[in-house]
Amino acid sequence: MDQMSFGDGEYASKRKRTRRETFLAEMEQVIPWTILLNLIEPFYPKAGNGRPPYPLKVMLKVHLMQNWFGLSDPAMEESLYEIASMRQFAGLSLTKPIPDETTILNFRRLLETYELGADILARVNGYLSRKGLMLKRGTIVDAAIIAAPSSTKNADGERDPEMHQTKKGEQWYFGMKAHIGVDVDSGLVHTVTTTPANEADVNEADYLLHGKESVVHADAGYTGADKRTARKGLDWQIARKRGSVKALPGGDKKREIEKEEKRKAGIRARVEHPFRVLKCQFGYVKVRFKGLAKNTGQILTLFALSNLWMARKRLLAMTGELRLKAA
The missing domain is CATH 3.30.420 (Nucleotidyltransferase; domain 5)
Incomplete structure (x- = not known):
């Protein structure tokens, strides 16, 4: 088991849940992680002789937070150091390396290079359609x-x-x-x-x-x-x-x-x-960003995330029903 840092330990013992924590907890449950990870995985770097890449899910979560909170690459890196709830959502700890701004930039450019924004929106909408939420x-x-x-x-x-x-x-x-x-x-x-x-x-x-x-x-x-x-x-x-x-x-x-x-x-x-x-x-x-292509990629991702946000209550209700049936 990974050793918990002092900052993470202090965060774990606090009592009040902030709006950011509530937001991240809800999005954690409603995002179709497996579908999105399967989409990006063929393009994501594999471990080789150099420094091993961060887990794909970690980088995807960092990228989504960057979109939700409107953060630049340097600001996203600093937020991971400063804000415990964002570290926890990404599955990171101060006892291990945090993705730097270049790593965050490279992941965003990977999505831009392979024009995955449109596919992210299409996969999310396919998921919502199968749930009966888009007629x-x-x-x-x-x-x-x-x-x-x-x-x-x-x-x-x-x-x-x-x-x-x-x-x-x-x-x-x-x-x-x-x-x-x-x-x-x-x-x-x-x-x-x-x-x-x-x-x-x-x-x-x-x-x-x-x-x-x-x-x-x-x-x-x-x-x-x-x-x-x-x-x-x-x-x-x-x-x-x-x-x-x-x-x-x-x-x-x-x-x-x-x-x-x-x-x-x-x-x-x-x-x-x-x-x-x-x-x-x-x-x-x-x-x-500068240019239509980069901004289009981000807007497509943002609308995919907005669909999940607007449908979150219905998706969470479905999740709750499934848990009750399983119990």
Whole structure:
């Protein structure tokens, strides 16, 4: 048995459970570890003549915490030294070496090199579908701008050339767009694409459909998507533009249209939940890398994690039922 360090021993004797500990304990139970480890294992370095690599599960857990808490590689290394709950989640101890920032960077680059972000989202969604949590009868599409640094005070003296600026209302934004297709029943993300911020939402609509839905819900930014798509027989529930509704003469017809628009807006509201998790729960309000490819890989992973977070109560309830049956 490994000897416990003084810091770990002090942590083990404390009484109150923090919100971070609760979060990590819940995610420990709901993440399909075997599925994700089997995905990454063929690409992970094998032990050879040099220093043996850290166990794959340790590095995957470190990588996920880095995404959840918005930490850079150096900050992630320091957190493993300073925060006992994060060490415990990763299965690390101060009595043994802690992954340094280069090791953490190399693992992230491995996932980027083999473009495993899309596979992580697909494997997680397959797991949720088998649990009966993603029905795929309808899709809600939407997009959000993710800001990027607009300053030119850097080594290159220029902004990221793969990011662009766009105007929304009276405000200018510089960055990229995350486009998502969400399961209308569960609110879970099934498809993600990314573009520069100046790409029109309607241009991505076709790429956000999984092919099995019968109805698509979208805001007014997707006006005309029903005429562009190659898919036939879809029921496109696209919001009317506010100006066209306001311009209608008063009366029963206008009230009926306003009531119908309110109903459609209530359904579309579910698409905001994944964005809220990324921005509020995971603190993802600005891109963390340069270029679309690296940021796309992270966004795909973040949406896979947001699906698990949003479904955690149902997954934990299933786990509890299984434990009761086993007992």
